[in-house]
Amino acid sequence: MTDQKRISQVRIITRLQLSHRSARLGYATLLTIAALTVSAEWWLPALGGLLALEGRPAHADAIVVLGGGFPLRDQHAIDLYREGWAREIWRTGDLPGGSVVLQKARQLAIQQGVPETAFVPVATDSTWADGREIARMAQERHVRSLLIVTDWSHSRRAMCVINRHLAGTGVVAFYDGPRHPPYTPVNWWRDPEGRRIVSGEMLKTIYYLLRFGVTPWSC
DSSP states (O other): OOHHHHHHHHHHHHHHHHHHHHHHHHHHHHHHHHHHHHTHHHHHHHHHHHHOOOOOOOOOSEEEEOSSSTTHHHHHHHHHHHTTSOSOEEEEOOOTTOOHHHHHHHHHHHHTTOOGGGEEEEOOSSHHHHHHHHHHHHHHTTOOEEEEEOOHHHHHHHHHHHHHHHTTTOOEEEEEOOSSOSSOTTTGGGSHHHHHHHHHHHHHHHHHHHHHOOOGGGO
């Protein structure tokens, strides 16, 4: 057998081996997709549950609405205020030069009977800044307890961050979320907005773990 023939045979065998490997990889991928599809009704709610904390209102010195989520978060905070859970509302997300959303939140609160002096803007631009400024203001205003209002998908990361900043201050933070969210931990993937928010929150949770060492399983 000539060298040329041997080279040709080696090439053929190599192509067959690569073809078999590709086929096995394709079968494995299809089986994985099938398994994920069949078990989706289990692991998708579990994923939502990883992000969510159980909400429960508690009497506090101030209700703190975390930026974003207008008007659901703000309306829930107003309802809690009117029910007597706290004596004032703090609202994060007050950006330099003013925030349109915060102004809308202020207007909504005042229209429903919240005194203007009881609506307190907090200058922040991220969840990490929320925690830092909430802790600072709590000490400045001699607040001992806070009722945090945010969406369920944001609740675990937000409370992890806030409790990190409140550590050692003696200030206690509780959490409660809007009572009628458009999607929940058990059906979020059926809603386009739910899919966008939850996938984004998962990425942010990983980022906060790597950037700040915030471990969601400790909250």
